[in-house]
Amino acid sequence: MRQLIVDIGNSRIKVGRFDGKDLLEEVSFSDLEALRIYAVQEAMDACIISSVRYDEPTLRNALGFDFHYLTINSQLPFHNKYGTPHTLGVDRKAALAGARAFFPKGPVLVIDLGSCITYDLLDASDTFTGGSISPGLSMRFRAMHQQTARLPLTALEKEQQPSLVGTDTVACMQSGVYYGILYEMEGFIRQYALRYPDLKVIICGGDSFFFETLTKDHIFVIPNLVLYGLNRILIDNVNL
Ligand SMILES: Nc1ncnc2c1ncn2[C@@H]1O[C@H](COP(=O)(O)OP(=O)(O)O)[C@@H](O)[C@H]1O
Numbered sequence: 001m002r003q004l005i006v007d008i009g010n011s012r013i014k015v016g017r018f019d020g021k022d023l024l025e026e027v028s029f030s031d032l033e034a035l036r037i038y039a040v041q042e043a044m045d046a047c048i049i050s051s052v053r054y055d056e057p058t059l060r061n062a063l064g065f066d067f068h069y070l071t072i073n074s075q076l077p078f079h080n081k082y083g084t085p086h087t088l089g090v091d092r093k094a095a096l097a098g099a100r101a102f103f104p105k106g107p108v109l110v111i112d113l114g115s116c117i118t119y120d121l122l123d124a125s126d127t128f129t130g131g132s133i134s135p136g137l138s139m140r141f142r143a144m145h146q147q148t149a150r151l152p153l154t155a156l157e158k159e160q161q162p163s164l165v166g167t168d169t170v171a172c173m174q175s176g177v178y179y180g181i182l183y184e185m186e187g188f189i190r191q192y193a194l195r196y197p198d199l200k201v202i203i204c205g206g207d208s209f210f211f212e213t214l215t216k217d218h219i220f221v222i223p224n225l226v227l228y229g230l231n232r233i234l235i236d237n238v239n240l
């Protein structure tokens, strides 16, 4: 059984080709046309799309192949008790489903480092009530550049761990963004761990590899967690 799994985020489109529960290949695209060209060349039995950007008619029009579109009506492996369930990001639902694919029981905190950073807690009774949303890594760099007169647009190099004490403008910005996110995550993890003994933490998303040093016995970095979650949701929803 071949499944095509598509996660359309605010920065880019991530695609996984699965055979049952096994991820065979992972690619990313910047636009729908590139996704369409890739998808029509693949032999697939089923496809799921989660999109925080495009509504269902737009995607059906642009893509022209059949897929399950993740909505409020899709069956999920947890109880959604969010105050506004209709506005909950589908990528957050997929990440929580991914958490249950890796850890079937117990409390799990998912931290998704994408365009935004989301913190989502699933408790031991499989109930989701909410979490937090904060600005993502690239967004922090762009915001400082766009909303000041003197700060340049900069970024982190691959696998760069900046100095705590920045000694020039760029290094100060890199320190602020990197350690701002690191200490933010450590603070959330500490507070959640006090409330939920035996907590597991999964860090995922496009910028998660910058924080692999956080990996411990109960903290896991799984960059493509959302793809695994969508695969699980697809299997539950179309009876593969
Ligand atoms: N090819 C890429 N295109 C865009 N962003 C990328 C790419 N590779 C890594 N990234 C990083 O991933 C982050 C976005 O993460 P991702 O999980 O793809 O976000 P989203 O789900 O919001 O689209 C960006 O902040 C960027 O730093």
Ligand SMILES: CC(C)(COP(=O)(O)O)[C@@H](O)C(=O)NCCC(=O)O
Pocket (backbone or CB within 6 Å): 009, 010, 011, 052, 087, 088, 089, 090, 091, 092, 112, 114, 115, 116, 117, 118, 133, 136
């Ligand atoms: C919070 C998000 C912007 C994160 O999206 P991402 O950074 O993964 O592209 C997205 O999940 C979203 O648009 N959520 C809607 C609001 C909510 O979840 O309550």
